[in-house]
Amino acid sequence: MVHHPMHVGMTGISKTYDGHSFVVRDLNLEITKGEFLTLLGPSGSGKTTTLMMLAGFEYPSGGEITLDGRPIQDKPPEKRNIGMVFQNYALFPHMTVAENVGYSLRVRGSSRQQIATRVGDALAIVQLSDLAQRKPTALSGGQQQRVALARALVFEPSLVLMDEPLGALDKKLREDLQLEIRRIADRLDLTVVYVTHDQHEALTMSDRIAIFNDGRIQQIGSAQDIYGHPASRFVAEFVGDNNCLDAKVVSIEGDLARARLAGGQEIWARSSVHTKVDQQATIAIRPESVRITGQDRAATLSGQVSDIIYCGDQFRIHVELPGGERLIAKSSSSLGLQMEMGSPVLLDWEPRDAWALDGR
Amino acid sequence: MNMGRRVYTEFPAYIRMPLYGFVGIALLLLMLPLAVALPISLNADPWFTYPFRALSLRWFAELFSSPLWTGAMVNSLVIAISTTVVATTLGTLAAIGLVNPRFPFRTAVMALAISPMIVPVVVLGLGLFIFFSPLGLNYSYAGVVIAHTILASPFVVITVTATLTRFDFNLMRAAAGLGAGRLTAFRTVMLPIIAPGVAAGAVFAFASSFDEVVMVLFIAGPEQRTLPKQMFTGLREQLDPTILAAATVMIVLTSCLMAIAYNVNKNR
Numbered sequence: 001m002v003h004h005p006m007h008v009g010m011t012g013i014s015k016t017y018d019g020h021s022f023v024v025r026d027l028n029l030e031i032t033k034g035e036f037l038t039l040l041g042p043s044g045s046g047k048t049t050t051l052m053m054l055a056g057f058e059y060p061s062g063g064e065i066t067l068d069g070r071p072i073q074d075k076p077p078e079k080r081n082i083g084m085v086f087q088n089y090a091l092f093p094h095m096t097v098a099e100n101v102g103y104s105l106r107v108r109g110s111s112r113q114q115i116a117t118r119v120g121d122a123l124a125i126v127q128l129s130d131l132a133q134r135k136p137t138a139l140s141g142g143q144q145q146r147v148a149l150a151r152a153l154v155f156e157p158s159l160v161l162m163d164e165p166l167g168a169l170d171k172k173l174r175e176d177l178q179l180e181i182r183r184i185a186d187r188l189d190l191t192v193v194y195v196t197h198d199q200h201e202a203l204t205m206s207d208r209i210a211i212f213n214d215g216r217i218q219q220i221g222s223a224q225d226i227y228g229h230p231a232s233r234f235v236a237e238f239v240g241d242n243n244c245l246d247a248k249v250v251s252i253e254g255d256l257a258r259a260r261l262a263g264g265q266e267i268w269a270r271s272s273v274h275t276k277v278d279q280q281a282t283i284a285i286r287p288e289s290v291r292i293t294g295q296d297r298a299a300t301l302s303g304q305v306s307d308i309i310y311c312g313d314q315f316r317i318h319v320e321l322p323g324g325e326r327l328i329a330k331s332s333s334s335l336g337l338q339m340e341m342g343s344p345v346l347l348d349w350e351p352r353d354a355w356a357l358d359g360r
Numbered sequence: 361m362n363m364g365r366r367v368y369t370e371f372p373a374y375i376r377m378p379l380y381g382f383v384g385i386a387l388l389l390l391m392l393p394l395a396v397a398l399p400i401s402l403n404a405d406p407w408f409t410y411p412f413r414a415l416s417l418r419w420f421a422e423l424f425s426s427p428l429w430t431g432a433m434v435n436s437l438v439i440a441i442s443t444t445v446v447a448t449t450l451g452t453l454a455a456i457g458l459v460n461p462r463f464p465f466r467t468a469v470m471a472l473a474i475s476p477m478i479v480p481v482v483v484l485g486l487g488l489f490i491f492f493s494p495l496g497l498n499y500s501y502a503g504v505v506i507a508h509t510i511l512a513s514p515f516v517v518i519t520v521t522a523t524l525t526r527f528d529f530n531l532m533r534a535a536a537g538l539g540a541g542r543l544t545a546f547r548t549v550m551l552p553i554i555a556p557g558v559a560a561g562a563v564f565a566f567a568s569s570f571d572e573v574v575m576v577l578f579i580a581g582p583e584q585r586t587l588p589k590q591m592f593t594g595l596r597e598q599l600d601p602t603i604l605a606a607a608t609v610m611i612v613l614t615s616c617l618m619a620i621a622y623n624v625n626k627n628r
Contacts, residue, residue, distance in 0.1 A: 055533075055537060056536075056537075057533055057536075076536070076541075077533070077536040077537050078536045078537070078538075078539050078540055078541050078545075079539075080537075081539070082537060083537065083538075084533075084534065084537040086530055086533070086534060088528070088530060090528065090530040090531050090533065090534040091534075092531060092534070092535075092549055092553075093553065094552045094553055103535070103538050103540070103548075104538035104539050107535075107538065107539050107540045107541075107544055107548070108539055151534075151538065152537075155538070155539065
């Protein structure tokens, strides 16, 4: 694996407003050049505060932030050379699109001709060249967001921060812009820190995702890592749908653990370093990994159909287990149509698709 | 706005007519004294009586030729313009500070900043006269401008605060992120956006200084004789329609400024 030099570093960062409750605590984060990192978490988890500390709008209560090896936390925002895209766009309403985009170059004293060339290039990248002379208020939400993007890129910042930039747009436009932002980031080799609470957005766009909760990073890794190998119950429940079952570990064989549910049934799941015999664990299994089957196999559970929900391309079958837990399985339309409420079913999955996580 | 108007006209006539009548009477009470007094400035005779024997612009000629009156006009303009500059600067800065929710004792300071509008001017004038004497500010332009600034700033604080409550402070963050220092960001982003509020405040500040007489009676010496003070003394010493010519000029000037400020706001 190629070793990338660290571009942005946050070491032991904490933020508190009142001295005892921490919005961010002991945060360590390394961002490599050209990386697209997403900070994902529920509101109040500290992700936006982290972004604001990078931008310079919030001052960390402790720790160090470095950009290319030099500490920057004492630099004011205007000296950091970091581009930022705001959730509400924050376009200057009294300036045209071209003036908005060229603002950073104007305050840096670039020549008029230089500004015109680079603004033209930036607007071409976001495909807005023909709207250069409009005022932002005459643009749609998606167009305004493109202007904000062009404005944050035009001065070739060493880092681009985006604070839920697509939050106010409708779904279709959001999906288009997700791909477009990612394409632009790749093309210009941008280093991007992107904040969102939308997990689909995070999974679609990111090289790495940092899951925030309660002021801490719960897990950081690629989309496949986060989705496929959740490290904690929080991550398992926050990213994607997951069935989380409380169980007691009865035995460990290699990398598999056998765990007993409240109703007495025993299931297999992949064990982690935290898994210990005789301790409580959370067994996480994705609905799409659960098969509704007729055969009796190693990881088989039996239960009763308690709900059948039609979702267009599939059915979601809710199954009540003897111990009272509910488990959701996805199933094809044809199979779903044969299901009946209250009828008994057998469930089964590949043991390696289920994860034994620390219990709660 | 259109909606509101339509709803209003849909009221039955027995509700609408008394309302129209009430507004009419209120406007009449405001306008009638002016409508009676101002035409006398065109009376050819030096009397305050109707009907006129002839019309003439002699009182306007008198106003613009007598050194007493022209001196007073120049003084008024100099003091009002100085007051406008100082009050608009201070009032705008105060408003920017006071809209920040983290400003300590915000409501108390806000109340203090606009208190000159509530405190009787005579009390303020007397207080300033006593306060100014050891400082040597009585009978000076600086003293009058300070006194008028105290009266004028609240207008600016109020109009600019009103504009700033609709200002998106994220724009200042955006400007900083794009490399603009605080002063540059203020000049290029905040000021152009809040300009209508600042302009309205400036017009009010100018008007409040231009027709102010109580402070002037306390603070100003013969050197700082302003238009309103000249009218005031004229009432006692040589009563002639020049006073009404001066009043007409003042009303026209302030009305023009108000109209300009209104249009600046409307076009936003």
